[in-house]
Amino acid sequence: MKKVFVQTFGCQMNVYDTGKIHALLGKDGFESTDSMNDADVIIVNTCSIREKPELKLHSFLGDALKIKRTEDRPVTVAVAGCVAQQEGQKLLNRYRELDLVFGPDAVPRVRELVDAARSDVPRATKQVLDTEFLDLETYAFASELDPGSTGQVGAFVTIQKGCDNKCTFCIVPTTRGPEVSRSSDQILEEVKGLADTGVREITLIGQNVNSYGLKVAGERTFAQLLYAVSDVPGVERIRYTTSHPRDMGPDVIQAYRDLPKLTSHLHLPVQSGSDRVLRRMKRFYNREHYLSLVDQLRDARPDMVLSTDFILGFPGETDEDFEQTMSLLDEVAFESSFSFKYSQRPGTSALRLLKDEVAPDVAQARLVRLQQRQREISIAAHESLSGQTMDVLVEGPSRYDEGVVCGRTSTFKMINFPGTLDLVGKTVPVSVIRGFTNSLRGEWVH
Ligand code: 5AD
Ligand code: SF4
Secondary structure (H helix, E strand, O other): OOEEEEEEOOOHHHHHHHHHHHHHHHHOOOEEOOOHHHOOEEEEEEOOOOHHHHHHHHHHHHHHHHHHHHOOOOOEEEEEHHHHHHHOHHHHHHOOOOOEEEOHHHHHHHHHHHHHHOOOOOOOOOOEEEOOOOOHHHHHHHOOOOOOOOOOOEEEEEOEEOOOOOOOOOOHHHHHOOOEEOOHHHHHHHHHHHHHOOOOEEEEEOOOHHHOOOOOOOOOOHHHHHHHHHOOOOOOEEEEEOOOHHHOOHHHHHHHHHOOOEOOEEEOOOEOOOHHHHHHOOOOOOHHHHHHHHHHHHHHOOOOEEEEEEEEOOOOOOHHHHHHHHHHHHHHOOOEEEEEEOOOOOOOHHHHHHHHOOOHHHHHHHHHHHHHHHHHHHHHHHHOOOOOEEEEEEEEEOOOOOOEEEEEEOOOOEEEEEOOHHHOOOEEEEEEEEEOOOEEEEEEOO
16 A cells, blocks of 8 residues: 655645645555655645755655665655745755655645655656646545545634735745635535534634625625534534634624634733834734733633734834834733744745844843743633633543643643543533643542
8 A cells, every 4th residue: 555644744734734744645545655755655744834844854864865766666745835925936946856845735646646756766856746736626526535634633724825914924825825715515515524423622724814705796705604513413522713803893703602612712812012113014904903912802702811913023024113012911911822933934025124124132031931821811710710610522541640631721722630531522521720821630530
């Protein structure tokens, strides 16, 4: 049996695409392997959101191509994902032994592509490239293909691809193309299929989910989609990511009052607390608007937990701008956040602002200070949960301890507690004993 190894870097979109690659190649008789050394086909699914994840590709390719060069059997090496889309032919020129480069929109064609790139002769290379974007019609057809995540407790379902925004720091519109929404009927079919296989938690994914469906006449809006998913029998929890604060409308806020299955956690990337910086990022909202959204969400759902993304050291960010970000962190009291130093990305319009570049040591110091404060807020929030009992959807064994299982609360807290594997997929009450920075420890109440 032929074996395929896929290494995934990056966001939930890539995790989803990797699932699809496994499912599609499985139809051609490929078995998935965890060991790159045994693989006949090695695929690296890449991320280019910042420079650091992009660099990972190059060290990975060094290892993969070494296997191709030294083994006596034919090994096919492919680069997929955002760096593939962005660099295309340049990658094939730089790595002459590389067999295949294909972008995110070519994932549905992966079987033909691997077939075209494979050779019966060890070390031979043909070099195949596919970086075409899908349009609406072909996307609808392509997304009918089965997802790769049946039979688990939680599953991702893509509702949209690409992004029409032009946040000045962001490369996603270049690598993932314009926003295209998938048909809601098809999404609901997929959700039903997943629920039938035992999936209990659905996470709807897209780059900007709140603008879902708006470009298609007669399509459900994102809020309507939430109500429809909530009606699917078997679905117990609904999450979604990623939201843009500008597009978070009153109808979605209302859904938090109406839909108990919609979980009490929202990831709402703010990027900066300074209006001046938000303008330069072309985010099209200000601090006041963001804070008003937070109030409305907490009003609709009193136990709502918020997390966010921050970029530090965006070109032109002054000490005062940074203090605005620090004060926003305190004012909202985000329970967790991802924070990044600004990273220059090819072709993005923020490059024009680079005359105001923030010195790397200043950006680093701001990152450290923000992360330190975030840790304090997270620990305090988690410690204050001690003694509370929360419903936990059990996901599987704990990574560290035997006889311990882990799951998540509706507020997306990871909690570990002593329990057996027959609890997996069930929702059980767990009392919190201790809070840490990123997780909780608890005890099953029964
Ligand atoms: N530099 C730093 N962080 C970035 N992000 C996106 N582009 C960049 C960049 N050029 C961050 C944003 C986004 C998250 C997914 O990655 O905070 O919300
Ligand atoms: Fe990038 Fe902005 Fe689109 Fe998010 S909304 S993917 S940050 S351009």
